Amino acid sequence: xxxxxxxxxxxxxxxxxxxxxxxxxxxxxxxxxxxxxxxxxxxxxxxxxxxxxxxxxxxxxxxxxxxxxxxxxxxxxxxxxxxxxxxxxxxxxxxxxxxxxxxxxxxxxxxxxxxxxxxxxxxxxxxxxxxxxxxxxxxxxxxxxxxxxxxxxxxxxxxxxxxxxxxxxxxxxxxxxxxxxxxxxxxxxxxxxxxxxxxxxxxxxxxxxxxxxxxxxxxxxxxxxxxxxxxxxxxxxxxxxxxxxxxxxxxxxxxxxxxxxxxxxxxxxxxxxxxxxxxxxxxxxxxxxxxxxxxxxxxxxxxxxxxxxxxxxxxxxxxxxxxxxxxxxxxxxxxxxxxxxxxxxxxxxxxxxxxxxxxxxxxxxxxxxxxxxxxxxxxxxxxxxxxxxxxxxxxxxxxxxxxxxxxxxxxxxxxxxxxxxxxxxxxxxxx
Amino acid sequence: xxxxxxxxxxxxxxxxxxxxxxxxxxxxxxxxxxxxxxxxxxxxxxxxxxxxxxxxxxxxxxxxxx
Ligand code: HEM
Ligand code: SF4
Numbered sequence: 001x002x003x004x005x006x007x008x009x010x011x012x013x014x015x016x017x018x019x020x021x022x023x024x025x026x027x028x029x030x031x032x033x034x035x036x037x038x039x040x041x042x043x044x045x046x047x048x049x050x051x052x053x054x055x056x057x058x059x060x061x062x063x064x065x066x067x068x069x070x071x072x073x074x075x076x077x078x079x080x081x082x083x084x085x086x087x088x089x090x091x092x093x094x095x096x097x098x099x100x101x102x103x104x105x106x107x108x109x110x111x112x113x114x115x116x117x118x119x120x121x122x123x124x125x126x127x128x129x130x131x132x133x134x135x136x137x138x139x140x141x142x143x144x145x146x147x148x149x150x151x152x153x154x155x156x157x158x159x160x161x162x163x164x165x166x167x168x169x170x171x172x173x174x175x176x177x178x179x180x181x182x183x184x185x186x187x188x189x190x191x192x193x194x195x196x197x198x199x200x201x202x203x204x205x206x207x208x209x210x211x212x213x214x215x216x217x218x219x220x221x222x223x224x225x226x227x228x229x230x231x232x233x234x235x236x237x238x239x240x241x242x243x244x245x246x247x248x249x250x251x252x253x254x255x256x257x258x259x260x261x262x263x264x265x266x267x268x269x270x271x272x273x274x275x276x277x278x279x280x281x282x283x284x285x286x287x288x289x290x291x292x293x294x295x296x297x298x299x300x301x302x303x304x305x306x307x308x309x310x311x312x313x314x315x316x317x318x319x320x321x322x323x324x325x326x327x328x329x330x331x332x333x334x335x336x337x338x339x340x341x342x343x344x345x346x347x348x349x350x351x352x353x354x355x356x357x358x359x360x361x362x363x364x365x366x367x368x369x370x371x372x373x374x375x376x377x378x379x380x381x382x383x384x385x386x387x388x389x390x391x392x393x394x395x396x397x398x399x400x401x402x403x404x405x406x407x408x409x410x411x412x413x414x415x416x417x418x419x420x421x422x423x424x425x426x427x428x429x430x431x
Numbered sequence: 432x433x434x435x436x437x438x439x440x441x442x443x444x445x446x447x448x449x450x451x452x453x454x455x456x457x458x459x460x461x462x463x464x465x466x467x468x469x470x471x472x473x474x475x476x477x478x479x480x481x482x483x484x485x486x487x488x489x490x491x492x493x494x495x496x497x
Contacts, residue, residue: 049442049443052443052461053443053460053461085482121452122452125451125453126453128449129450129452129478130450130451130453130477130478130481130482131477131478134474134481312489370487370488370489371487372442372444372488373487374444376444376446377445377451378443378444378445378461379443379445379460379461380445380457380459380460380461382444382445382446382448382449382461383449385448385449385483386446386449387450387481419437430496
């Protein structure tokens with residue numbers, strides 16, 4: 001093993017420029033055991049692709065944690081039988097806020113394997129069908145323009161993330177779920193809280209925030225439950241109503257529709273999976289264009305480049321650096337034996353810069369086609385919201401470059417020290 | 432309208448299926464199961480076209496416009 005290779009993706013330097021680290025890993029040790037991460041780092045396109053198809057690699061990672069928590073609680077309760085009724089944990093309801101949130105997340109398709117995954121995905125798919133997304137075009141354009149109107153009223157240095165890229169996707173999801181406009185700010189808060197709990201790193205300083213987030217998510221749970229009840233009584237044109245209808249012609253997987261619990265979990269998943277990713281997609285795309293004035297000028301000149309441009313911007317600096325898999329059976333990747341119980345990090349951002357797959361991978365080529373990037377993943381879990389995410393990115397980037405002709409970077413952005421996402425703290429610009 | 436997949440080209444990106452899971456089914460490994468020659472139900476031609484175009488490696492094609 002190459003001992004000296006830099007394999008900590010969480011240093012400030014690696015967060016600022018992960019691509020240099022990925023380059024070295026791809027060249028020197030493409031399936032690399034990283035001590036700092038206690039996980040395999042898979043950095044070549046071909047190996048990431050193979051891993052997406054490998055049934056020894058599982059997405060089912062929350063259920064085991066939940067089972068352990070429950071087991072511990074039950075053991076405690078048996079030891080302190082008298083306190084049991086007091087704690088209110090006797091009707092099968094999870095006792096703690098943390099267990100309730102974990103129970104909600106454990107039902108997400110993204111942390112499920114077939115056949116559980118197959119059924120959930122099939123039932124959700126109706127809500128993402130072509131026509132349903134297509135009708136969002138005008139709505140999203142109006143939302144982007146409204147946000148840009150506000151942005152243009154300001155002057156001097158402003159943060160494009162907090163003003164535009166961040167509020168847009170939360171509002172889109174709230175709209176699609178059929179929530180009243182006045183509730184949209186709640187969606188933003190819950191999205192932050194979900195991220196905090198899902199990626200939550202420990203540390204005493206964070207413990208209090210974590211507790212607050214859990215309380216917030218219990219409110220979210222109650223809110224979505226109310227929304228589900230409302231739509232059950234009165235179905236509408238929204239995604240939630242679409243996910244309630246079952247396909248009676250299907251005898252295999254989807255005959256039993258989603259339960260209320262499953263619909264609540266689905267709402268939370270859509271918010272979690274569709275918010276920060278899309279924010280970063282818009283922000284990273286804008287930054288890449290600001291750093292490449294020729295590409296920016298070409299796009300302004302010829303807006304018909306937008307479709308291939310969006311794919312290329314997702315490839316070049318996409319929102320997700322790393323996707324996790326758990327090893328459930330011995331397998332092999334690029335000649336390395338991977339053992340059950342180990343973790344595998346699929347480094348999407350590295351695969352998308354692999355010179356064996358993409359010519360001149362470090363060059364932003366807005367006309368690149370075909371462009372089989374893996375920013376949306378691959379195989380059975382490939383992003384179900386990809387068409388929506390593309391549309392949001394296309395409209396936001398298109399309107400930003402058109403309506404802000406004087407757009408310029410005001411400050412060097414600071415990248416968050418995050419493993420999973422490629423995410424800036426702020427994108428401060430002038431216009 | 433008829434569509435088909437070239438299974439030698441399909442790389443299991445799953446992007447077609449994201450557009451419409453019924454028009455563009457996948458097999459258990461995530462490869463397109465649409466087959467070399469499938470008929471698109473009437474009224475779904477536009478969605479089928481979006482799905483065909485969404486394939487990043489152009490494994491799908493429209494065989495006949497009707
Ligand atoms: C540019 C923005 C986005 C990117 C880069 C992205 C990326 C991804 C990736 C890589 C996966 C695969 C996860 C895995 O294999 O474990 C995924 C799954 C998923 N995404 Fe997205 N996503 C984006 C936006 C959205 C949006 C807008 C929504 C919905 C509103 C969404 C909903 C989902 C869901 C529900 C899954 C789980 C699918 C499954 O497990 O079968 N995503 N996404
Ligand atoms: S999008 Fe293309 S490569 Fe992906 S599954 Fe469909 S046909 Fe295959």
